[in-house]
Amino acid sequence: MRMGLLGQVRRVLAPRGVKVVQRVQLVYQWTYLLLAVDPLAGTICWAWVERMNAAHLFPVLEKWGLPCVVWDGAPAHRAQAMQALKTVRVRQPAYSPEVNPAERIFEEVRRWIEGKVYESVAAKKEAAEGYLRLLEADPERVRRLCGWDWIRDALLALPPSLPASV
DSSP, rough: EEEEEEEEEEEEEEEOOOOOOOOEEEEEEEEEEEEEEETTTTTTEEEEEESSSSSHHHHHHHHOOOEEEEOOOOOOHHHHGGGOSSSEEEEETTTTTTGGHHHHHHHHHHHOOOSSSSSSSHHHHHHHHHHHHHHHTTTOOOOHHOOOOOHHHHHSSSOOSSSOOO
């Protein structure tokens, strides 16, 4: 997930007749959040990378040692260097983020951090990490967010050589 200082105006509730004014930040600085979710156990792990390319992703994914990853068709995910990654890669269909459990976490992180003005990318990163730590401490909440029936069924149907947990 790209996270930067280019602000997003978010929908807010207000009484009828009240004009809501939101400050929007227009600074072109960002970083990337790399996230892994186990929807069965309710666990998450994350890392920050400077760029979303194979050179930055590969060391993190190699360190995590995940048995399986689900990802979209982003150029970094399709890069030749990623073929050396010793994990099962499940490629999701184009334009279907709803089949990737990590996208639900990204949605919640955005809801938590957007609509505010941050003095730096580091400050926004700190706010995102605060929310990620809340999720990390509450596996049941992660399971509710990402453990939809059809996702759990698909994970449990994986071949026995792979653990059902990813």
